[in-house]
Amino acid sequence: MDNKPMRVLQTGLTSNPGGVESFIMNVYRHIDRKKIQFDFLIKHGTQIAYEEEVTKLGGRIFPVYYGRKENIWKHYRQIKSLLTENNFCAIHMNLCFFNDIDILKIGNQLGINKRIVHSHNSDFLERVPKYTEKLIDWNKKRSETYVTDYLACSSVAGKWMFGEREFKVINNGIDISKYAYNPSIREQKRLELGLKPEHFVIGVVGRIQYQKNPEFIVEIFKKIYEKEKNAVLLWVGDGDLRPQIEQKIMEYGLNQNVKLFGMRKDVNEIYQTMDVFLLPSRFEGLPVVGIEAQASGLPCFFSGNIIKEAKITNLVNYISIQKTAGFWAEQILRTKNDHKRKDQTETIRNAGYDIKTIIKELEKIYLEIK
Structure with a gap:
């Protein structure tokens, strides 16, 4: 046989x-x-x-x-x-x-x-x-x-x-258990990445390419930083537009507050360090990273071009990319003090992910x- x-x-x-x-x-x-x-x-x-x-x-x-x-x-x-x-x-x-x-x-x-x-x-x-x-x-x-x-x-x-x-x-x-919110991993990983307790961390996971709207991400973060000097942008991913994005970050004087990580094998742990997840894509199928971020209990800000099926929890906020970077920044900053992170694994599981x-x-x- x-x-x-x-x-x-x-x-x-x-x-x-x-x-x-x-x-x-x-x-x-x-x-x-x-x-x-x-x-x-x-x-x-x-x-x-x-x-x-x-x-x-x-x-x-x-x-x-x-x-x-x-x-x-x-x-x-x-x-x-x-x-x-x-x-x-x-x-x-x-x-x-x-x-x-x-x-x-x-x-x-x-x-x-x-x-x-x-x-x-x-x-x-x-x-x-x-x-x-x-x-x-x-x-x-x-x-x-x-x-x-x-x-x-x-x-x-x-x-x-x-x-x-x-x-x-x-x-x-996704492997839901890998992304479940864990306060001890958050504390340990933030320490490892040089993040202080007062840092307000905006996270991006995605290729630095046209689809992901990387220039707009920098513009949004610039507006956030103008109002919140403890803001930090963590960006996991690489792509053909990275040189242009690095140049823009330097021009805006944001290089001390933006960390471009490139490819990482510990993305599930990096989600733990974040306070907000940002995905202002021009278009998407159904973004895996959006599911992972919700499983990690993060407030998520998606572009209005991302399909509504991506909203599995009440953590997702849709904003049109026709809105200004300043408008996006205002919405994101509202979550700074009023979001209590919770375990979302059962919600993700029950939704079939x-x-x-x-x-x-x-x-x-x-x-x-x-």
Whole structure:
């Protein structure tokens, strides 16, 4: 009897541990790997986030050496060879837009039973060329031939990527216990990071890129600092706009009060040090960080462009990004003395965001025969 786990080929891991990567790894850490094992398709030359952990968990990493634009025939051949030589039971594509589903087309030809597309966004990360727009439209129209399951992190993300096609919402589950508010961890971590008891800490977790509206974050903090000199901005994340953001921070003379941490493995503990969580994104699918921040009991200030499904607790405040930075600052400063932090884990769990619940849903999809 063959007791080997079924292997699922995943896409979506990059060098930057953002929301999609966090979701994939949250699932991978908690899924029964004796039953289901993950492998990962990545772009050649990419040093992916979590690579060491993936290897320790038993995953294999397969680089794609030829992109579609570089050499379409070699691109097809390498994917066909990869799928032929490895006994994948499913392909799970984690996408921010519907641009490349070649692997699903080839998987369909080779008889791979499960071919999944999972939408993780509700708009383009940046402006895309006309060619890409046409390719996306083409994929939407023809995808039914190649896709067996349409998944999305929210109803908005599903409708944006799949239009009128039927899809299933899979919540961005987290390990709730890791994020539960803990006063002793808060005290210890604040000490470690050089934060004083009187510091009012505004937290940001997210890539420093267009989608996250990083320039506006700095403008909001500038207005907060003008009225509260004990304010500190903690920013976990990296991205292509970091040099511009660092320059703006220097220009405003805020470098002593802004800490850019880059990538961290202790994000769950850094949430404990915060007093407020800030997410003024231009658009989102359903932000994992928003769930994590609520699980940590933080007052959250989200842009009005973030879907209402992200409000799981009464801690969330929505503000339009058309409002001024000064208006945002005023709303945030109101929480300084009147918020008492509480354990929110049961609320998060009851709303269906426990990773254990999500694992059961995905296992059912992977193991289901169509």
